[in-house]
Amino acid sequence: MSEHPLLSVTDLHKSYATAEGPLPVLRGVSLQIAAGESVALTGESGSGKSTLLHCVGCLDQADAGEIRLEGRAITGLSEAARAALRRRDVSVVFQQLNLIPSLTVAQNLSFQARLAQRHDLAWITEIAARLGISDLLARFPEELSGGQQQRVAIGRALAHKPQLVLADEPTGNLDEDTAQHVLALLLDLVSTTGAGLLLVTHSPAIADQLDRRIHLRKGQLA
Numbered sequence: 005m006s007e008h009p010l011l012s013v014t015d016l017h018k019s020y021a022t023a024e025g026p027l028p029v030l031r032g033v034s035l036q037i038a039a040g041e042s043v044a045l046t047g048e049s050g051s052g053k054s055t056l057l058h059c060v061g062c063l064d065q066a067d068a069g070e071i072r073l074e075g076r077a078i079t080g081l082s083e084a085a086r087a088a089l090r091r092r093d094v095s096v097v098f099q100q101l102n103l104i105p106s107l108t109v110a111q112n113l114s115f116q117a118r119l120a121q122r123h124d125l126a127w128i129t130e131i132a133a134r135l136g137i138s139d140l141l142a143r144f145p146e147e148l149s150g151g152q153q154q155r156v157a158i159g160r161a162l163a164h165k166p167q168l169v170l171a172d173e174p175t176g177n178l179d180e181d182t183a184q185h186v187l188a189l190l191l192d193l194v195s196t197t198g199a200g201l202l203l204v205t206h207s208p209a210i211a212d213q214l215d216r217r218i219h220l221r222k223g224q225l226a
Contacts (some may be wrong), residue, residue, distance in 0.1 A: 008075035010200040011060065011168055016069035018055055029055045030066070031034045031223035039167070042191055042201040044211035047220035053204045056220065060202065061096045062086035076166060082104040095161035097171040097190075101147040101153050105220045109156050110141040114175055117164040123164075131159045135189055151182040158186065162193050169194055171203040175210065187213065 018030040029052045037043050047053050058064040060071055062078060071079045078089060090096075095116065103112050117123040132138045135155040145153055152205060154174065161169055174190065175183035187210060194201045203214060211217045219226045 007155075008072070010039040010041070011035075011037040011076060011202070011211050012070075012072040012075075013056075013060065014070045014072075016056070016059060016071065017067045018052075018059060018064070019067055029223055030059070030069075032069070032221070033220070033225055035218060035225065037168075037200040038202055040195060040198045042194060042203065042214040044214040044217040045202055045204045045220060046206065046208075046211055051220045052091060052223045053220055057096070057170045057172055057202065059206060060168075061094050063091050063096070070133075091116070092122070092164065093146060093167045095164075095166040095169050097157055097161045098174045099170065099173045101157040103153060103156060103160075105145050107144070108141065109137060109143050109145070109148070110214065112145065112156055113141075113163055116160050120164040122164040122191045124165075127165070128159075128163050131162060134193065135159050151178055151186065154178060154182075154186050154190070158190050158193070161198070162197060165197050166199055169199050169201045171201065173204055173206070176206075183210070 013033060013035045016030050016033040019026040019028045033056060039156065055064065059066045065077055069079065070077060073093060102114065107115065112225050113128050114123055117128065134142060135158065137152060137155050137159065140148060140152060148156065175186050178186060191213065205211055
C-alpha cells in the first residue's frame, strides 16, 4: 500500500475576476481521499464544489495551495502535463455527459482508454455487461435514453482504470430509480478498480451511500 493518500489537497485557494474585483470561491480547502474510498461533496449552489472538482481534475488552475495525486504534485504542471494526467489518471463525469455524437456506444466507451493507451477489450466488455448496455454498443448517443447515456458516460470514465474519478451531480438528470441503479453501479465499478471517488451531490440520500461526506460552505469545508 502507498504511504501517501491517493489524493491530498492542502490549503487550496481560487478566485475569479469580476467587475467589482476578485471573487473568492475556494478559501483554504484541505482534504484527503484514500485509494478505493468514495467521498460525497455537498454544499449549496455557489459554495465552490464544481470549482474544487475542476482544480483537482486539472481543468482549472488554483491560485494557491497544493494538490497531490499518489504523492505527486499536480499543481503548477504545464498544460501538456495536465492534459496527460487527465488522459491517464483522472476521469471526470459531468452532468452534461459530453458523449461524442458521431461515435457509437462502443467507440465512446473505448475513446478515453485509447487516448490513455490502456485499451482493454475484455475490461470494456465487462463494464458494458455490468452497466447493462451490451446490446446498445452499435447505437449512437442520440438513440439512447438519458439513463442509458449516463451509463455510457460512467463506463467511458472507468474504461482506462483511472486512479481518481470525479463526478459532478452524475445522476442529477435521472429519475430516482434510475439514479439509484446508476449510483450503485458506479460505486461497484470504482470499488472493483480501486479508484478514489469524489462525487458532488445535493442529495443526502446519495451522500449517505458513500464512505463519508464533506460539506463545502462559502469556499471552506465546514
